[in-house]
Every structure is written in C-alpha cells, then in structure tokens.
Amino acid sequence: MMLISCQNLTKNFGDKKALNEVSFTLEAGTPIALVGPNGAGKTTLFSILCGYILPSKGKVNILGQQPGSRELQGRVAALPQDALLDPNFSIITQLSFFAQLQGMTAKAAKIETKRVLELVDMTEAANLKPISLSHGMSKRVAIAQALIGQPEVVLLDEPTAGLDPANAKKIREIVQNQSINSTFIISSHNLDELEKLCDTVLYLESGQLQQSVSMQSEQSTEYITLTLQQADFEQLQSTIGAIDSVINVKPISHDQLLIEHNKSLPYYIERALLDLFEQNQWQYKSILKGRTLEDTLFSN
Numbered sequence: 001m002m003l004i005s006c007q008n009l010t011k012n013f014g015d016k017k018a019l020n021e022v023s024f025t026l027e028a029g030t031p032i033a034l035v036g037p038n039g040a041g042k043t044t045l046f047s048i049l050c051g052y053i054l055p056s057k058g059k060v061n062i063l064g065q066q067p068g069s070r071e072l073q074g075r076v077a078a079l080p081q082d083a084l085l086d087p088n089f090s091i092i093t094q095l096s097f098f099a100q101l102q103g104m105t106a107k108a109a110k111i112e113t114k115r116v117l118e119l120v121d122m123t124e125a126a127n128l129k130p131i132s133l134s135h136g137m138s139k140r141v142a143i144a145q146a147l148i149g150q151p152e153v154v155l156l157d158e159p160t161a162g163l164d165p166a167n168a169k170k171i172r173e174i175v176q177n178q179s180i181n182s183t184f185i186i187s188s189h190n191l192d193e194l195e196k197l198c199d200t201v202l203y204l205e206s207g208q209l210q211q212s213v214s215m216q217s218e219q220s221t222e223y224i225t226l227t228l229q230q231a232d233f234e235q236l237q238s239t240i241g242a243i244d245s246v247i248n249v250k251p252i253s254h255d256q257l258l259i260e261h262n263k264s265l266p267y268y269i270e271r272a273l274l275d276l277f278e279q280n281q282w283q284y285k286s287i288l289k290g291r292t293l294e295d296t297l298f299s300n
C-alpha cells in the first residue's frame with residue numbers, strides 16, 4: 001500500500017531552502033529511516049508530513065490524504081524530537097485525554113491508555129507525574145502516546161537521542177514489536193540502530209534527497225562484512241579476491257573487509273573463508289552477511 005508520496009517538495013524559511021525539490025514514494029511495511037547531517041531538513045520534512053507546517057511548493061500526500069487533514073486523525077501519529085508532557089497531570093490523565101481527543105469515550109480512552117502503557121512496559125508509571133520519570137521513561141511514555149489508537153503511520157524524530165544503551169534497546173524492541181501494526185518512519189543519527197530496524201533508508205543532505213536505498217539485497221551481487229581478529233591483512237585481501245564469484249574486496253576499517261560477490265551456492269564464500277583461516281592459522285571476529293548502512297550510504 002502506498003504510504004507517502006512527495007513530489008518536488010520545497011520548503012523555504014526566508015532565503016533558506018530547508019527542503020529543495022524532494023521527491024520520493026514510500027510503501028507501508030517495515031520501518032523506514034530518515035538520515036542526514038544536522039540541518040539536512042529531516043525535522044522540516046517530518047513537520048510537513050505531520051501537517052504542522054505547509055510546504056512552499058510541491059505535492060505531498062500521506063495515506064492518500066493531505067497531511068494534517070481530518071481523515072488522517074488517529075491514522076498518523078508523531079513523536080517530535082522535543083515532545084513534552086504537562087508536569088501537572090498524571091501520565092494516565094494526559095494519555096487518556098489524548099485518546100479522547102481522537103474521539104474515544106472516557107472509558108475507552110482509559111482502556112486504550114492502559115494498553116499502550118503496557119506495550120512500552122510502563123504500566124507502573126500510570127499514576128505518576130512526568131517529573132518522577134527518567135529521560136528514558138519519558139520517551140517510552142511519549143511513544144505510548146504516539147501508539148494510541150493504533151495509527152497506521154508513526155513518525156519518530158530522534159527517538160533514542162540522549163538515552164542510555166538499555167533504554168535505547170528497549171525503544172528499538174518496541175518499534176520492532178509494533179511494526180506489525182504500524183509503519184514507523186524514524187529520523188536518527190545512529191546508523192547502527194537504523195540498520196537493525198529499517199529496510200528502506202532516505203538520505204537527505206542540504207535539503208535535497210541524495211539517496212533512497214533498500215537494505216534488502218535483491219540485486220545479483222551480495223556482500224559479506226568480515227571482521228578480523230588476527231590475519232595478514234594484505235595477503236588475506238588478495239587471496240579472497242581470487243575466490244570464485246568474488247567481485248571486489250576492500251578494507252572499510254583497520255580490521256574489516258567488505259567482500260562483494262555474485263550470488264552463489266549457499267555458504268560457498270563463507271566456507272572458502274573458513275578454509276582460508278584454517279590453512280593460514282588466522283582468526284576472525286565475525287563473518288556477517290550484508291554490509292553496514294554506513295558503508296551503503298557513504299561507500300562511493
């Protein structure tokens with residue numbers, strides 16, 4: 001199903017082009033990453049998709065509707081980067097209020113609030129006020145709020161920024177679990193995190209869409225990322241290059257090689273690598289199918 005379509009989307013703030021002729025289409029399904037350096041236009045794109053601001057030029061629709069239209073109420077949710085809860089009211093009061101704004105009765109809203117708090121493992125916090133929550137807990141509550149009414153699209157702007165690893169992991173798990181019901185669009189600077197979650201990546205730079213890549217390999221060539229423990233790096237690189245069906249081998253860090261190869265029999269390359277390591281008494285840390293998001297985006 002078509003989720004979002006943008007055509008020549010442009011947003012000017014005075015002389016500044018925050019978005020410049022951006023065009024793409026996205027399908028519903030696994031989470032989608034929005035990546036780019038500071039000031040690339042990610043928040044501006046999110047704000048347009050949420051209907052908070054209007055584009056200066058171009059067309060955009062989400063689930064076939066104009067962003068912010070009544071038809072999208074309850075179908076599109078967003079977690080802004082700096083989402084804040086009111087310090088004066090308990091979590092359950094605030095989330096129930098949001099649920100009622102979506103048209104639920106007071107009773108249904110309370111049930112829905114309990115459901116979403118359970119999804120983010122925050123049931124015990126229902127009666128607390130925001131001041132008693134840690135940063136990680138506040139983020140989880142904000143995500144719970146975005147999940148009210150089981151929206152079809154959930155936009156998360158920097159959902160794990162500033163969180164400790166345990167809380168960031170928890171949020172990744174929530175996204176993974178809820179991806180059955182909703183398509184998440186996640187803006188983040190953390191490429192490692194995005195490659196764990198997302199299949200499609202939009203890369204924005206200076207307001208322009210530089211790349212739209214799929215992490216799922218459907219091409220005729222495939223990749224293996226080999227991380228070494230101890231080996232003769234140069235000899236290894238040239239020996240791998242001589243293996244049947246290997247197209248290219250290149251170092252991507254001091255202890256990593258990226259191997260591009262033609263599709264071959266299952267585990268053919270892996271077996272050849274293991275033989276090589278055994279024959280030469282070398283050691284490896286990992287043999288991973290695929291390549292990192294960082295390498296996919298910045299390899300050329």
Ligand SMILES: Nc1ncnc2c1ncn2[C@@H]1O[C@H](COP(=O)(O)OP(=O)(O)OP(=O)(O)O)[C@@H](O)[C@H]1O
Nearest residue numbers: 013016017018036037038039040041042043044045
């Ligand atoms: N309301 C505004 N008024 C003027 N300029 C703005 C406004 N909002 C954004 N900009 C400018 O537009 C550009 C894109 O900003 P945006 O916040 O969308 O980038 P971003 O990719 O989200 O950055 P970050 O990763 O730092 O959050 C920046 O140069 C920013 O200064």
